[in-house]
Amino acid sequence: xxxxxxxxxxxxxxxxxxxxxxxxxxxxxxxxxxxxxxxxxxxxxxxxxxxxxxxxxxxxxxxxxxxxxxxxxxxxxxxxxxxxxxxxxxxxxxxxxxxxxxxxxxxxxx
Amino acid sequence: xxxxxxxxxxxxxxxxxxxxxxxxxxxxxxxxxxxxxxxxxxxxxxxxxxxxxxxxxxxxxxxxxxxxxxxxxxxxxxxxxxxxxxxxxxxxxxxxxxxxxxxxxxxxxxxxxxx
Numbered sequence: 001x002x003x004x005x006x007x008x009x010x011x012x013x014x015x016x017x018x019x020x021x022x023x024x025x026x027x028x029x030x031x032x033x034x035x036x037x038x039x040x041x042x043x044x045x046x047x048x049x050x051x052x053x054x055x056x057x058x059x060x061x062x063x064x065x066x067x068x069x070x071x072x073x074x075x076x077x078x079x080x081x082x083x084x085x086x087x088x089x090x091x092x093x094x095x096x097x098x099x100x101x102x103x104x105x106x107x108x109x110x
Numbered sequence: 111x112x113x114x115x116x117x118x119x120x121x122x123x124x125x126x127x128x129x130x131x132x133x134x135x136x137x138x139x140x141x142x143x144x145x146x147x148x149x150x151x152x153x154x155x156x157x158x159x160x161x162x163x164x165x166x167x168x169x170x171x172x173x174x175x176x177x178x179x180x181x182x183x184x185x186x187x188x189x190x191x192x193x194x195x196x197x198x199x200x201x202x203x204x205x206x207x208x209x210x211x212x213x214x215x216x217x218x219x220x221x222x223x224x225x
Contacts, residue, residue, distance in 0.1 A: 043215075044216040046214070049212045049213055089154070096159060098214065100153040100155075101153055103153070
């Protein structure tokens with residue numbers, strides 16, 4: 001069973017703050033890592049799919065890095081906005097199976 | 111693009127009855143669809159994988175006779191919870207994957223409450 005840990009469980013920041021979360025996973029047999037953003041009452045939205053050690057991806061103010069050798073990924077949000085409030089999920093896995101962490105719940109206030 | 115719908119968004123049923131949940135890919139053909147369940151404060155747990163036109167593959171511990179999955183077309187998969195019990199109350203969410211792609215596109219989920 002793949003053990004995926006995300007930290008912190010929740011985070012409350014002010015608008016304009018930058019923040020980051022961690023996803024830890026067993027490094028053996030790594031294939032790909034997915035990050036999702038999940039707003040309440042909506043569908044999880046795919047942010048990134050990362051496969052290569054040292055990979056870094058960026059989408060607007062959000063970026064992610066991947067270290068497959070030590071088994072972790074960081075998600076960064078620069079200049080948080082209230083619309084960034086959501087739960088951020090990571091999921092390492094193969095094309096046929098993803099294993100999700102419990103997520104980091106981010107709340108951004110004015 | 112890559113929109114997945116799920117219906118119903120919530121349902122309440124009585125113990126012993128069956129409930130069907132639909133998952134549709136609206137603007138693409140999904141050769142593979144996945145069904146997940148989430149209990150409170152827990153992560154999304156994969157229940158089963160369905161490929162169009164073939165039998166679903168269930169994860170260990172998931173009863174295939176209780177959770178019937180049908181993937182009759184490239185845009186529709188259904189999950190039927192048979193003889194529902196209160197312990198089946200949970201959040202059920204589906205995803206769909208394009209052939210040759212890593213990414214899974216999720217529906218908004220269905221909240222099932224069994225009374």
